[in-house]
Amino acid sequence: MNGPEIHVEFDPELLLFVPQARPTGATRTATDGVCGLGHVVESLGVPLTEVGALLVDGREVPVGHVPAAGESVTVRAVSRPQRVPGAPLRFLLDVHLGTLARRLRLLGVDTAYESTDIGDPALAARSAAERRVMLSRDRGLLRRRELWAGAFVYSTQPEEQLQYVLDRFRPELRPWSRCTACNGLLRRATKEEVADQLKSGTHRTYDVFAQCGECGRAYWKGAHHERLVAIVERALASRTGRP
Incomplete structure (x- = not known):
């Protein structure tokens, strides 16, 4: 781009995507005088899924605003909790976020997950077809125009990933209501049914069971139950602000 030059300042959260702006939080860039501000911001490395308000000389503008020479642009991060209009809040996770998918399902959040790499076009198409928020650490995937909605997962640690998603979107939590294997809804089941x-040993020891209505998997309070309870309790405590 060899057109008008503008000054662009980023919220601190977005500096991960813009190495050239890290020392000061801002950078100068040339534009082509034709493309909208959303395209300019993406060309600097920030997926639009991570962008909230765009301000030009202090006034909010749409992503299609064509910047003029000398304008000062402020790029805000998305506000929290982020609202996704037009569909029930539900998620789609890519192949790298399997642990996060299981934890969201444990909390009763509608979470689809691809355990194999089906490719960015197929993931974006599924996000659009099912109106699911795409969660990924792949910036290229999040820049695909056909996505319904998306969000970059900043951390590589499952506990931090979970807290980030809960803080950013504040989904309704219904612990123990979904199958962690397939996302199906659970129902009470008798010992005979499972x-x-x-x-x-399990048959002798346990009497209370649940079963997935989709894949048929059985659940009971086995050896890992205390660890799962701790995950649920931490999530609920963070929601209510308790320590």
């Missing part, structure tokens, strides 16, 4: 999935 007997074929139980080892003899």
